[in-house]
Amino acid sequence: MDFKEIKRDLFTMTEDYYLAHCISSDAKMGAGIAVEFRKRFKLKALQDAANRSSLEIGKCYKVGRALNLITKSKYWHKPTYESLTQAVVSMKELCISEGITKLAMPQIGCGLDKLQWGKVREIIKEAFDDTEVEIIVCTL
Structure with a gap:
């Protein structure tokens, strides 16, 4: 794994x-960076799936180039480190099965969701340690 913050x-x-990025299982995506993801990656199919209550907390769902980590049930809830870890591990499994070797993300779980970046960084590094995936964390 190659991990950089830029x-x-x-x-x-x-x-x-x-x-x-992280979203809730209701897939509202009405605030934060999720709004941009919804617009840019046409995530209506994901929202339709959420309306059928088929998005599972702790899973990662790929739509085009967007990897959507489900870390909480409702948009107003906050994720736990456990739910984030499960979603990151799911993302790793998806990367391995689909041959994805390049990931970019914001400081997931740390904006509106209020998790601590130091802990989240370690969760990501530990999960991807034994892979060849390049991870770039983008901050502004």
């Missing part, structure tokens, strides 16, 4: 990067 707009990453 100052850059996440959405300026090249097309060969998959972009990850």
